[in-house]
Structure formats: C-alpha cells, structure tokens
Amino acid sequence: MILIVAEHAGGKLAKSTLEMVSAARGSGREGPVTLLVLGQDVAGVANEAAKYADQVLVGDSAAVAQYSPEVWAAAAAQIAQEGEASTVIIGGSRSGREYAPRVAVKLDAPYLEDAISLKADGDTLSAQRYTYLARVTETVQASGPVIVVTAKPGSFAPAEALSAAGEQYDIDLEVPAPRVTITGKTVEKTSRVALSEADVIVTGGRGVGNPENFGKYVEGLADSIGAGVGATRAVVDAGWRPYAEQVGQTGKTVQPKAYIALGVSGAVQHLSGMGKSKFIVAINKDAEAPIFKVADYGIVGDVNEIVPALIAASKG
Amino acid sequence: MKILTLVRQVPDAEARVKVTGTSVDLDGTTLVIDGMDEYGVEEALRLREAGAATEVVALAIGPKRSEDALRTALAMGADRAVHVETDERLDAVALSKVVAQIAQTEGASLILVGGQEADWDSQALGAATAERLGWPQLTWTNELKVEGDTVTGRHDVDEGNESFSAPLPAVVTTQQGLNEPRYPTLPNIMKAKKKELRKDSLDQYGVQASVRYVNAEIQSRARMNRMIDGKDAQAAAAELLNLLRNEAKVLA
Numbered sequence: 404m405i406l407i408v409a410e411h412a413g414g415k416l417a418k419s420t421l422e423m424v425s426a427a428r429g430s431g432r433e434g435p436v437t438l439l440v441l442g443q444d445v446a447g448v449a450n451e452a453a454k455y456a457d458q459v460l461v462g463d464s465a466a467v468a469q470y471s472p473e474v475w476a477a478a479a480a481q482i483a484q485e486g487e488a489s490t491v492i493i494g495g496s497r498s499g500r501e502y503a504p505r506v507a508v509k510l511d512a513p514y515l516e517d518a519i520s521l522k523a524d525g526d527t528l529s530a531q532r533y534t535y536l537a538r539v540t541e542t543v544q545a546s547g548p549v550i551v552v553t554a555k556p557g558s559f560a561p562a563e564a565l566s567a568a569g570e571q572y573d574i575d576l577e578v579p580a581p582r583v584t585i586t587g588k589t590v591e592k593t594s595r596v597a598l599s600e601a602d603v604i605v606t607g608g609r610g611v612g613n614p615e616n617f618g619k620y621v622e623g624l625a626d627s628i629g630a631g632v633g634a635t636r637a638v639v640d641a642g643w644r645p646y647a648e649q650v651g652q653t654g655k656t657v658q659p660k661a662y663i664a665l666g667v668s669g670a671v672q673h674l675s676g677m678g679k680s681k682f683i684v685a686i687n688k689d690a691e692a693p694i695f696k697v698a699d700y701g702i703v704g705d706v707n708e709i710v711p712a713l714i715a716a717s718k719g
Numbered sequence: 720m721k722i723l724t725l726v727r728q729v730p731d732a733e734a735r736v737k738v739t740g741t742s743v744d745l746d747g748t749t750l751v752i753d754g755m756d757e758y759g760v761e762e763a764l765r766l767r768e769a770g771a772a773t774e775v776v777a778l779a780i781g782p783k784r785s786e787d788a789l790r791t792a793l794a795m796g797a798d799r800a801v802h803v804e805t806d807e808r809l810d811a812v813a814l815s816k817v818v819a820q821i822a823q824t825e826g827a828s829l830i831l832v833g834g835q836e837a838d839w840d841s842q843a844l845g846a847a848t849a850e851r852l853g854w855p856q857l858t859w860t861n862e863l864k865v866e867g868d869t870v871t872g873r874h875d876v877d878e879g880n881e882s883f884s885a886p887l888p889a890v891v892t893t894q895q896g897l898n899e900p901r902y903p904t905l906p907n908i909m910k911a912k913k914k915e916l917r918k919d920s921l922d923q924y925g926v927q928a929s930v931r932y933v934n935a936e937i938q939s940r941a942r943m944n945r946m947i948d949g950k951d952a953q954a955a956a957a958e959l960l961n962l963l964r965n966e967a968k969v970l971a
Binding site for chain 1 (some may be wrong): 730732733736738743755763789811812815834835837838839840841842843844846847849851852855856857858859866871876877878880881882883884885886894896897929930931932933934935936938939940941943944945946947948949950953954955956957959962963967969970
C-alpha cells in the first residue's frame with residue numbers, strides 16, 4: 404500500500420492531504436492509496452478522508468492528540484510496517500519534514516525530501532526537488548521495498564473525490580510518550596485566506612516604511628482584492644508582523660497565481676519562498692532592487708502613492 | 720557536557736549557481752560556512768562560556784575543502800574539530816549514521832545542526848540523527864537554555880511558535896534569530912591553526928548512500944519583466960490592474 408499521513412487542522416482535512424493523494428495516484432507505485440488519520444476525535448476528518456482514499460486507517464487516541472515528532476514517527480513507521488507499505492508519503496510542512504526522517508531511519512528506508520514530482524519505474528522511485536534556494540531543480544532516485552517521501556505543498560494538483568468512499572478501519576497504536584514538553588504555544592492566526600490556499604498574495608517588505616503603512620497598504624490592498632497577506636523576514640524580525648505571515652527560506656513557501664511584492668527588495672532567501680508564483684508583481688522605489696529581475700510586472704515608484712491608487716482603482 | 724556542532728561548507732547565498740553536466744558546479748564559487756550552522760557554533764560557544772558545556776567539538780563530513788569551514792569554527796572558538804573526508808555526496812539518512820557514531824564515541828550530550836542546508840535545502844539531518852540515537856529533537860530553535868540535564872527554549876512550528884522543555888541528550892536545529900555569530904579575530908585565527916583537527920576516513924563508519932543524485936537543472940523561468948512608468952501613480956495603478964485582469968487573468 405501507499406501510506407499517506409493525512410494533514411488536518413480544526414477538524415478539516417488540509418489541502419496538502421489531497422495533493423499527497425494526487426502524488427500517490429500519479430506516482431506509479433504499487434498498492435492501494437491509504438490515508439492514516441492521527442489525532443483525537445477525528446471521525447469527521449476520517450469520513451472526509453474516505454472520499455479520496457481506497458482505505459482510511461483511523462488512529463483516534465489520546466496518545467496522538469497532539470503532534471510530536473517522536474510520536475508521529477512511531478505511529479507512521481508502525482503502520483507502514485504492519486501494512487507492508489511500498490511508499491510512505493508525508494506532508495512537506497515544517498512538521499512533516501521534521502518527523503519524516505525519523506520514519507525513514509526506523510524503516511531503514513531511503514528518504515526523498517520535499518518532492519515536487521514522483522515517478523516510479525519498477526522498484527525505483529524518482530523525485531524532483533528544488534535545491535540551492537529553489538534556483539536548481541534536482542532529480543533524485545531511490546530503490547527499495549519501502550521509500551519515505553515528503554511532498555512539497557502546492558506542487559501536486561489536489562485529488563478529486565472517488566465515486567465510492569473507501570473503507571475505514573480503526574487501528575491500535577503503540578507509541579512512546581513524547582519527551583519534549585510544550586510549555587507554551589503562540590498560534591498566529593489571520594482572519595484572511597491562508598497563505599497556502601491563497602490565489603493572490605500581497606506581501607510587504609521594509610520598503611513600506613512602518614507597521615502603520617503595512618496595515619494601510621499591504622492589508623488594504625489584500626482586502627480590496629481578496630488576497631492573503633505575506634511579510635518578509637526583515638518585517639517579521641522587526642516585530643511589525645507575525646511569523647505566520649513570513650514567506651521565504653525560513654518561513655512559508657508559496658506559489659499563488661499572483662504574488663504582489665510591495666517594498667520588497669528580493670533577497671535570495673525571500674525569492675526561494677515565492678519564486679514559483681505564476682505572476683510576480685513588484686512595486687519598489689529602488690529601481691535596482693533584485694525583485695525586479697524576477698517580476699512579470701514592475702513599477703518603480705513609491706508604495707505610498709501607487710498603492711492607494713491601486714486600492715481605489717480596484718474598487719472602481 | 721560536550722557539544723557536537725556540525726558545520727558544512729556551502730556557496731555564499733548571493734553567489735551565482737551554475738550547472739555542468741548533471742550537477743551543480745562549484746568551481747570558482749565563493750564558499751562559506753553554512754549560515755544556519757554558524758548559529759549552532761555560536762550557541763555552543765555561548766553555552767560553554769555560561770558554564771553549561773565543557774567542550775565544543777566541530778564536525779564536518781565532506782570533501783577536503785570542508786576543512787576551511789572547520790577552521791572557521793575553530794577560529795570562532797571551538798575546542799577541536801573532526802573531519803570525515805569524502806568526495807561522495809551522501810543523503811541525510813546515510814550521513815546521520817556517521818554523526819550518530821561520532822556523537823556516541825565522543826560522549827556528546829547535545830548536537831547542534833543548522834535547520835536547513837543552504838545548498839541542498841534539506842532539513843533532515845538533525846531529525847535522522849536524533850532517531851539513530853533515540854534522542855528527542857527540537858527543530859527551528861531561536862532561543863535555547865541548558866540547566867543541568869534539561870534544555871529549554873523556543874522554536875518555530877507550522878502555525879507559530881512553541882516554548883519547550885526536554886531532557887538531554889538531544890538534537891537541536893538552529894536558525895536565524897538564535898544569536899549573532901561572532902567574527903573570528905586575527906589572534907584567534909592564528910590560535911586555531913594549532914588546534915586539533917582530526918581526520919577520519921568515511922570507510923570506518925560503514926555507510927552507504929540511499930539516494931542517488933541523477934540530474935540538476937537551473938531554474939530559468941522567463942519572466943516578462945514588463946516595467947510600468949510609476950511617475951503618474953493613477954495611470955500606473957490603472958495599467959497594472961488592466962494587465963492583471965486582462966493579460967495575466969489573475970484578478971476578476
């Protein structure tokens with residue numbers, strides 16, 4: 404079987420899960436597509452998952468109520484072994500890339516990290532991935548009875564629902580107690596569309612000037628065109644915006660239909676997180692800013708003047 | 720407590736990347752110690768200076784030139800270095816076997832490694848090493864404290880950040896924000912030349928690559944680079960909206 408560890412939050416299946424189903428179906432690897440749902444009180448998520456998979460394994464238990472790399476790795480490895488999985492697919496989220504290597508070591512399996520494509524030939528699996536801050540696409544291969552993969556979010560088209568729902572099975576997990584104690588948590592939520600789901604993203608950099616301008620121009624434009632809001636590392640480090648909005652190497656990777664960068668200079672660390680966007684728009688005072696090199700449409704000008712005009716025109 | 724801190728040598732972030740044949744060609748490229756690893760070296764030194772650690776050992780696994788990254792770590796203040804020399808490119812799962820063995824023979828209680836490699840973009844080495852050793856791991860850490868056998872701190876997670884507490888031994892992956900790495904001073908660079916830099920051969924660790932690297936291609940997606948005159952804000956805004964709606968068709 405192809406085992407996919409479902410990603411879900413707030414009682415709903417994440418889009419990344421449907422992307423992983425699509426990656427599995429298109430990979431040519433052997434076996435039924437199986438979704439593993441971990442968590443507590445996850446019946447709703449399991450029912451939704453059944454629409455997309457041949458079968459759903461439900462590990463509904465207090466032991467996996469909270470994500471922990473040691474616990475998730477133990478659960479995924481146990482089920483992969485019991486089900487003789489040919490492939491284990493895990494989300495390429497921060498948490499997924501944190502526990503997937505542990506699963507690979509537990510299974511003594513090769514690990515293909517952050518795949519943007521998957522293709523099997525016999526027992527060999529080829530994957531493409533980005534390296535050198537997304538400036539190079541590399542092809543990697545591994546062979547073996549079981550291979551562990553993480554799928555980069557946004558790289559596979561979300562799967563369509565199947566005509567008949569897959570069977571659901573309850574499973575017993577033997578997982579260790581986590582040794583890391585979480586003593587506090589700050590969840591940064593935004594009322595706007597999530598960056599991973601947004602078709603259009605408006606991102607602000609230091610060039611917007613100050614936090615008030617960020618609110619007026621970046622959020623203002625995002626709200627007028629129904630877009631998500633992103634920020635550069637510099638803006639987050641300066642405390643203007645929450646970490647959840649950070650786009651780049653140490654933040655989120657996004658590939659919306661349109662990415663509108665306001666006052667963003669375009670450091671490679673930032674480009675690596677948004678360079679795959681379909682259309683890139685840059686507005687910056689500095690004509691020499693590297694962001695213009697990757698832009699489809701560029702305006703050399705003051706954000707303070709151009710953006711209010713954009714907001715007005717978009718409403719008109 | 721002994722700390723093992725991993726260092727890798729990578730191209731400078733702003734350096735041009737070129738591909739020759741099927742792999743990235745680093746000839747003539749400026750190579751530096753991976754910035755994310757540098758935070759690990761700095762943090763190890765601070766823990767030693769605070770009395771929480773007794774020795775800081777820098778480790779590199781890679782070609783001969785990786786020695787430069789180790790010399791940088793020694794010049795920053797690491798006590799000694801181990802270099803497992805190999806020209807083979809090993810994936811993180813294979814590499815973790817070497818790191819875990821060295822951590823065990825050295826009796827290290829804390830391993831520091833960069834959160835994401837600047838060249839291969841992998842985040843896997845810390846987690847794979849932790850699993851080999853049966854240790855807990857904390858990734859993307861931007862605040863760290865060691866008291867007795869307990870490590871506490873703060874790290875980034877999917878939707879924000881968490882404060883944590885975990886028993887040692889442990890693996891911690893480091894990132895920007897954790898500290899400001901010091902520059903090696905000239906006297907320290909001179910002193911570093913006399914510090915121990917042990918050379919190991921990869922053969923003694925019994926590892927085999929599990930991933931093959933078969934091709935590399937530069938991303939050369941053509942962008943339209945269409946510039947709109949920004950002198951008249953109203954006209955520029957109208958033109959941009961028109962292009963987004965009617966040419967790119969990304970706005971309704």
